[in-house]
Amino acid sequence: MATGGGARMRSRLNVSVASVFRVFGALGVLYVVVSLLAWKYQERLAFPGPRNRLPSPADFGIRDGEMITVTTGDGVRLRGWYLPPSPAPAKGKRAPGLIWFYGNMETIRAMGAVIRDFRPPGTGVVVLDYRGYGESDGSETEVGVYRDAEAAWAYLSARPEIDSTRLAVYGRSVGSVPALYLAERRPVRAVVLDSPFTRALDMAKEHYPWLPRFLVNLSLDNLTRAKSLRVPLLIFHGADDRLAPLSMGVKMATAGRGDLVVLAAAGHNDTYDVGGLAYRDRVRAFLAEALGPRQ
Numbered sequence: 001m002a003t004g005g006g007a008r009m010r011s012r013l014n015v016s017v018a019s020v021f022r023v024f025g026a027l028g029v030l031y032v033v034v035s036l037l038a039w040k041y042q043e044r045l046a047f048p049g050p051r052n053r054l055p056s057p058a059d060f061g062i063r064d065g066e067m068i069t070v071t072t073g074d075g076v077r078l079r080g081w082y083l084p085p086s087p088a089p090a091k092g093k094r095a096p097g098l099i100w101f102y103g104n105m106e107t108i109r110a111m112g113a114v115i116r117d118f119r120p121p122g123t124g125v126v127v128l129d130y131r132g133y134g135e136s137d138g139s140e141t142e143v144g145v146y147r148d149a150e151a152a153w154a155y156l157s158a159r160p161e162i163d164s165t166r167l168a169v170y171g172r173s174v175g176s177v178p179a180l181y182l183a184e185r186r187p188v189r190a191v192v193l194d195s196p197f198t199r200a201l202d203m204a205k206e207h208y209p210w211l212p213r214f215l216v217n218l219s220l221d222n223l224t225r226a227k228s229l230r231v232p233l234l235i236f237h238g239a240d241d242r243l244a245p246l247s248m249g250v251k252m253a254t255a256g257r258g259d260l261v262v263l264a265a266a267g268h269n270d271t272y273d274v275g276g277l278a279y280r281d282r283v284r285a286f287l288a289e290a291l292g293p294r295q
Contacts, residue, residue, distance in 0.1 A: 047140035049132035080128035096166035096291035101175030149178035190290030197244035226256035233258025238266030
């Protein structure tokens with residue numbers, strides 16, 4: 001009887017061990033599959049590309065704005081807005097300009113009211129829906145967002161009423177990537193960032209700690225670009241940001257030797273609401289000083 005009982009116990013133990021191995025095997029397969037999906041679709045995660053109709057500036061009460069179509073160097077048509085300097089420069093003078101880059105889940109349609117309310121006076125503003133966003137053609141990639149940035153720069157700098165030597169960039173969240181890209185390669189006079197992250201690898205560590213680092217092929221290296229800045233930098237960051245933690249904003253401000261405005265009780269997506277008029281006025285004062293008097 002003892003021998004039979006031992007045999008049954010060993011049999012149950014073997015079944016239990018086999019079940020454990022099957023569970024771990026299934027988890028291992030799931031881990032590999034999820035990791036490969038994250039690797040394959042990481043650009044989609046970074047640039048989800050919401051689609052919606054491009055409204056006219058007049059839909060937001062901006063009477064002097066234009067709906068524009070800009071073609072990138074690789075032939076992709078981007079739709080967007082151009083808001084001329086208001087008030088207009090005096091005859092024979094030219095105004096400064098600002099290129100606005102929004103976050104990865106935003107479009108001009110979603111941000112129209114903010115663009116209207118935060119529009120700096122006497123400054124021409126261009127904002128384009130990235131490729132794959134709004135009504136723009138294509139689908140966004142890291143390389144694509146740099147080409148989109150170049151197209152925005154080319155358009156604004158060619159406007160006859162704009163002084164191409166006095167252009168600034170504004171980037172929110174993932175918009176900090178094209179903003180800093182231009183600041184590294186073009187004669188940008190000032191940079192304003194809202195809720196920037198340091199680089200793609202750091203974001204992966206923050207939100208996908210289980211993902212093997214070698215699978216992260218996006219760069220989005222804001223930190224290195226910030227270190228190369230030689231122009232004024234102003235950063236706004238929410239104290240309660242859970243997407244791009246405040247520590248990233250601190251690192252960015254330190255790297256770029258810029259000013260950091262910490263918005264108490266603000267998260268990642270409500271900095272405009274929390275900052276309000278103080279935020280708007282700080283941006284306007286910063287740009288007025290950095291871009292100098294109208295020429």
